[in-house]
Amino acid sequence: MAIEQKVLNCIMCPMGCEITATIEAGVVTGTIGNRCPRGAKYAKDELTAPMRMLTSTVRVTGGRLRLLPVVSADVLPKGRILDCAEALRSVTVDAPIHAGDVVCPDVLGLGVDIVASRDMERA
Amino acid sequence: MSGTYDIIIIGGGPAGLSAADSAVQNGAKKVLILERDREVGGILQQCVHNGFGLHHFKQELTGPGYAQRCYDMVKDRPEVEILVDTMVLEVRTDKTVVAVSPAKGRLELTAKTVILTMGCRERTRGAIRIPGTRPAGVYTAGAAQRMVNMEGYLPGKKIVILGSGDIGLIMARRMSLEGCKVQAVLEICPFSNGLTRNIVQCLNDYDIPLYLSHTIVAIHGRDRVSGITAAKVDEKMRPIPGTEFEIDCDTVLLSVGLIPENELSRGLGLTLHPKTSGPVVDQHRETSQPGIFAAGNVVHVHDLVDFVSDEAEIAGKYAALASLGQSPAVDRVIEVKPGAGINTCVPQHLRLGIEGENVRLFMRAAQPKRGVKLVITSGGETVLTKPLAVVKPSEMIAVDLPAAKTAALSGEISVAIDEGV
Incomplete structure (x- = not known):
């Protein structure tokens, strides 16, 4: 059975560990170089079904500022990130907003909410 | 008040x-x-x-x-x-x-x-003296970031980014998410100046090419940016004649420090x-x-x-x-000097009492290196060593000097990268 090694840079935190993953029959069987368990999970996901967080902004009405920064509550499939960003372009919310409020539930039916990154008081 | x-x-x-x-x-x-x-x-x-x-x-x-x-x-x-x-x-x-x-x-x-x-x-266009005309559409990456993320304006649609600092890389992804086309990121150094994770998730994810050892030698356009001329640079960062090529764009973002x-x-x-x-x-x-x-x-x-x-x-x-x-009372002042392979070190001196105290030093390496050792010496004696798998100028090194070590210091200390590991 073919044993393959792939080198990838972890993106879970700014440490950016360089991970060497061992792949046997399409399955990640080991990782070296990651300084925490998140790295092992990242390597497994990245080599099978890559996932990414999404951050963007949505329009706010009645707020102190015109835009509200938002973040996905969890990772989304990498291949759907641009679709999700496009979906957020048509979302408008009303102030006041609190950090963590859901601004777009279950984005594109992917099971992940988009939430506010910060408070937004009324103007 | x-x-x-x-x-x-x-x-x-x-x-x-x-x-x-x-x-x-x-x-x-x-x-x-x-x-x-x-x-x-x-x-x-x-x-x-x-x-x-x-x-x-x-x-x-x-x-x-x-x-x-x-x-x-x-x-x-x-x-x-x-x-x-x-x-x-x-x-x-x-x-x-x-x-x-x-x-x-x-x-x-x-x-x-x-x-x-x-x-x-x-740093702005003036700080790096890019030749060419003076059209609208040249922004620092941070100014563009404020426009896009806080004010609700897009600075342009077809983007070239000069400099691979983190703000430039983050903006490459941000503009892509907003439906813009990022044509290229040009970096004058032979290595990126941003965090590795940002090269992966901001450039590679969006198939944005990164040209290392390249810079902009001219910006074109009369009222609005219409394109740039890029060129490869030599080891002294001078553009190499004959390597020029054109990139079509309406916006140039600068992430140059x-x-x-x-x-x-x-x-x-x-x-x-x-x-x-x-x-x-x-x-x-x-x-x-x-x-x-x-x-x-x-x-x-x-x-x-x-x-x-x-x-x-x-x-x-x-x-x-x-x-x-x-x-706290100060008993002695110990200078902290960057040695071989280290560009900067903060703090620049320690003002210590009779008892030592825990001190964290922050350094930047002068060059990217692999498999090295950080060595802190004082008066020819080794105070502390720390093996480092990778050092990069873009990623600050932090090292802790425990109180027991600082208590024993009497003269200047030097922080260096030892490649002979």
Whole structure:
């Protein structure tokens, strides 16, 4: 059975560990170089079904500022990130907003909410 | 708003907010934060991406989320007063602070200590002298970031980014998410100046080419940018004739470095370091002027806000102690010198008492290297070594000197990269 090694840079935190993953029959069987368990999970996901967080902004009405920064509550499939960003372009919310409020539930039916990154008081 | 403050903090970004929180925890009773923008939080408010806070808050946050956490720590503290829309014009050695605001006019405030947390500014087209015409559509990456993420405008549709600093990389992804086409990122160095994770998730994810050892040799366009000429550079960063090629674009974003913002520090006559461009500080972040402290990007440009908060907490604590007349006694001053392979080291000196104290040193490597050892020596003796798998100029190195080690120091220490591992 073919044993393959792939080198990838972890993106879970700014440490950016360089991970060497061992792949046997399409399955990640080991990782070296990651300084925490998140790295092992990242390597497994990245080599099978890559996932990414999404951050963007949505329009706010009645707020102190015109835009509200938002973040996905969890990772989304990498291949759907641009679709999700496009979906957020048509979302408008009303102030006041609190950090963590859901601004777009279950984005594109992917099971992940988009939430506010910060408070937004009324103007 | 009257009487003498224990501490006046210049700048309400993460450094200023963290310093204020730490100052109150260490006994300061009257703290004022002066912020020139319409709200506190600093540049974090426009950094809508995530990746902040893993070290400091043990939680992954967005920039605004990190700013919110910092603000939440101080907003209900009766000891902390915040003035926004307030621009500081002058800080004097007697700790008088002159400021203006539309609401309050000219203010002359006094304090026992001052903490400088003004952050840094972006280098501009003028700083790197790009030849060509002067059309609209040339922005610093941070200015474009503010337009896109806070004001709700797109600076253009077809983008070339010069410089692979983190803001440039983050903006490459941000513009892609907003439906723009990022044609290329050009980097004059043979290596990227951004975090590796940002090359992966901001460029590779969106198939954006990164041209290392390349720069812009001309910007074209009369009223609006119509394109650029790129060229490869030699090892001395000079464009190589014959390697030029054209890239079509309507916008050029510059991510070509940050400079600590030290106009007020210069006005104070503080000793500035030629390489960090920030005030020379001791381990408590006290500058060359007693009672004037500094922390965060105004001291040296950080790559992680988490380290900015850590540093600001130190400055806040010792500014509070100084304002209470409880500064620790100083027995000796130990200079910290960058040795082989190290470009900068902060703090630049340690002011130690008879007993040692735990000190964290922050360094930047001069060149990217693999499998090296950080070696701290004093008078020919090795004080501490730390193996490092990878060093990069873009990623700050932090090393802790425990109290037992600093207690034994008597002369200058040198921090170097040993490649012979």
